[in-house]
Amino acid sequence: MIAAEVVEQIRFKYEAFAPYLNEQTRRVWAAIEARSLGHGGVSALSKATGLSRNTITSGQRTLEATEGTIVTGSIRKPGGGRKRVEEHDETLIKSLDDLVEPTTRGDPTSALRWTCKSVNKLAQELQRQGHQVSAKTVYTLLKSMDYSLQSNRKTREGKDHPDRDAQFEHIATTVEQFQQLHRPVISIDTKKKELVGNFHHPGQEWEPKGEPVEVNVHDFADKTLGKAIPYGIYDLALNQGWVSVGIDHDTAEFAVESIRHWWLDMGQLLYPRSKHLLITADCGGSNGYRNRLWKLKLQEFADEMGLTVHLCHFPPGTSKWNKIEHRLFCHITQNWRGRPLTSLQVIINLIGTTTTEQGLEVHAQLDEKRYKTGIKVTDEEFNAIAIRRKRFHGDWSYQITPRKVA
Numbered sequence: 001m002i003a004a005e006v007v008e009q010i011r012f013k014y015e016a017f018a019p020y021l022n023e024q025t026r027r028v029w030a031a032i033e034a035r036s037l038g039h040g041g042v043s044a045l046s047k048a049t050g051l052s053r054n055t056i057t058s059g060q061r062t063l064e065a066t067e068g069t070i071v072t073g074s075i076r077k078p079g080g081g082r083k084r085v086e087e088h089d090e091t092l093i094k095s096l097d098d099l100v101e102p103t104t105r106g107d108p109t110s111a112l113r114w115t116c117k118s119v120n121k122l123a124q125e126l127q128r129q130g131h132q133v134s135a136k137t138v139y140t141l142l143k144s145m146d147y148s149l150q151s152n153r154k155t156r157e158g159k160d161h162p163d164r165d166a167q168f169e170h171i172a173t174t175v176e177q178f179q180q181l182h183r184p185v186i187s188i189d190t191k192k193k194e195l196v197g198n199f200h201h202p203g204q205e206w207e208p209k210g211e212p213v214e215v216n217v218h219d220f221a222d223k224t225l226g227k228a229i230p231y232g233i234y235d236l237a238l239n240q241g242w243v244s245v246g247i248d249h250d251t252a253e254f255a256v257e258s259i260r261h262w263w264l265d266m267g268q269l270l271y272p273r274s275k276h277l278l279i280t281a282d283c284g285g286s287n288g289y290r291n292r293l294w295k296l297k298l299q300e301f302a303d304e305m306g307l308t309v310h311l312c313h314f315p316p317g318t319s320k321w322n323k324i325e326h327r328l329f330c331h332i333t334q335n336w337r338g339r340p341l342t343s344l345q346v347i348i349n350l351i352g353t354t355t356t357e358q359g360l361e362v363h364a365q366l367d368e369k370r371y372k373t374g375i376k377v378t379d380e381e382f383n384a385i386a387i388r389r390k391r392f393h394g395d396w397s398y399q400i401t402p403r404k405v406a
Contacts, residue, residue, distance in 0.1 A: 002037055002044035010048040026051070027059030034060065085137055092131050096141055099125055164315040167396055171280060171312045174397075178278045178310075179237050184271045185278045187234045187324040188259065188287060190250050191243075191332070194341055196225040228347050230332070230364075231258040231286075234324040235270070241328040241362040242266055243351050245344065251371045255286040256297035261365060263305060278310045282319045289313040289395050292377040299385045302402045313396040331356055 010033060021029060030051055034041035042056050085092060099122055119142065123135040178185045229246035231254060242265075244258035259279075267277070281287045287294055289311075302309050314321055336350040344366055351364035390397040 002040045006037070007044050007048045010045065014049045024062075027055055028063055029059075030056045031059030031063045035063075085133055089131055089133075092126070092133065093141065093145070095126060095129055095131060096122065096138065097145065100142070163393060164318060167312075167315050167393060168318075168321070170390075170392060170397060171314070174278060174310070174312055175236065175280070178276070182271070183274045183276045183278065184267055185236045185280070186259075186262070186267075187236060187280045187322055187327075188255070189232055189282055189319075189322055189324050189329070190255070190285060190287075191230040191232055191329050193250070194228045194230070194347065196228050196341055196344060196347070225343070228341065228344060229254070230347075230351065231255060232324050232328055233259060233262040234328045235267075236280075236323055236327075238270065239327070239358060239360050240266070240270075241324075241354075241360065243328075243332070243362060243364045244367045245347055245351070245364060246367045246369075246371070247344070248370045249373050250286045251373060251375075252286050252291050252294035253297055253375070254367070254369075254371045255294065256301050257367065257369065257371075260301055260304075261367070263301075263307075265365075266363065268305075275306065276308045276310060278312065280312045280314070280322065282322055283313045283316050283396070284319075292382050293375055295385055295387060295400065296377050296381055298400050299387075299403070302386075302400050306402050308399055308401045310399045311397065315396065328354075328360070328362065331360060332362070 017029070018026070030045050030049060034045045034056055037044055042053055042060075045051065045056050046053050119135045119138040122142075123133055123138045126133050126138065175185050226247055229248075229250050231244045231246060231250070233242040235241070242258075242262040244254075244261055246254050246258075248254070263277075283289050285291075298309050298311075301307070319325070332351055332354050335354040336347075341347050341350075348364045348366055351362055354360065354362045384403075386401045386403050388399050388401070389395070390399075
């Protein structure tokens with residue numbers, strides 16, 4: 001592997017030399033530099049100069065064919081050569097991203113994303129849609145979009161469910177349908193509980209040299225301050241977040257109460273005409289698909305607001321695909337890195353001041369209500385819920401409609 005210092009030297013040399021190179025001499029110069037570096041030279045030159053590997057290897061072939069001879073003749077005019085396929089097919093990139101996104105593995109907002117679909121299958125589907133594209137071109141486009149193809153060994157997250165990919169596609173389709181109708185779509189989840197007090201918090205923050213913020217040596221919970229339980233609601237279309245910070249227990253009642261606060265203070269103002277709400281959620285926890293209290297409290301919420309609540313749960317072991325994780329929670333974590341969360345008000349302020357270059361806005365509110373644990377839902381109460389399950393995996397996808405009040 002070529003050292004980073006060598007790559008940087010090549011980059012400096014290329015930037016100084018590039019104005020004097022034409023298309024032909026650029027290829028040959030890169031080929032000569034790559035040959036001098038030996039194994040790994042082509043990759044190093046590509047990284048340092050931005051030239052494609054095909055360009056450099058083409059220069060190597062030219063170098064081998066003309067070695068020992070004097071090359072004369074003209075070169076291509078500026079702008080010559082075959083155009084990139086995405087230049088004359090403006091919808092290609094979007095079509096490819098639409099195919100990959102529903103089953104994208106990894107954080108779609110990070111520098112590294114990877115897909116479990118092969119380039120051959122993607123090329124076949126794009127060709128079916130009318131795009132003239134090869135598997136090799138799909139590979140090149142995915143690389144330019146910061147994707148890479150990883151082995152299954154690196155992407156297993158517990159036990160895979162056989163219907164996982166189908167549920168992902170169902171969620172993607174349902175979300176798109178709701179957004180086309182301008183209906184609210186929210187992603188929900190509970191963020192990690194945080195100790196309130198002068199405790200160590202991961203990350204670094206700028207401070208005067210030699211004057212770090214002093215925190216407690218041990219992370220023993222302060223009984224008077226307790227813990228903070230942030231429950232988040234993220235609007236996928238408007239890039240807006242709501243976080244209720246609880247102080248008691250993460251129960252289904254707390255989860256639905258957080259959604260109620262969001263709807264009363266934000267949701268109904270943004271979607272005044274909508275009678276439908278789509279929620280995407282993990283499969284477990286306070287909003288899990290097996291939680292009977294969760295469904296009962298959603299029924300009470302639907303009755304109160306006159307809303308039909310649609311639920312789409314992610315399959316087991318796929319919680320990181322939930323949009324709230326990488327569009328809201330990660331930015332909150334970044335905003336309070338290296339800062340001790342000394343009080344609930346500090347937590348509220350740090351959450352509320354979280355922003356991104358993409359325009360994320362977050363509202364935070366303290367919920368001081370106490371929530372009972374161990375509440376049992378009787379069969380009579382459960383059977384009275386106006387729930388309609390979807391044909392495909394009705395345990396993961398269902399809707400709860402308002403009951404008529406006598």
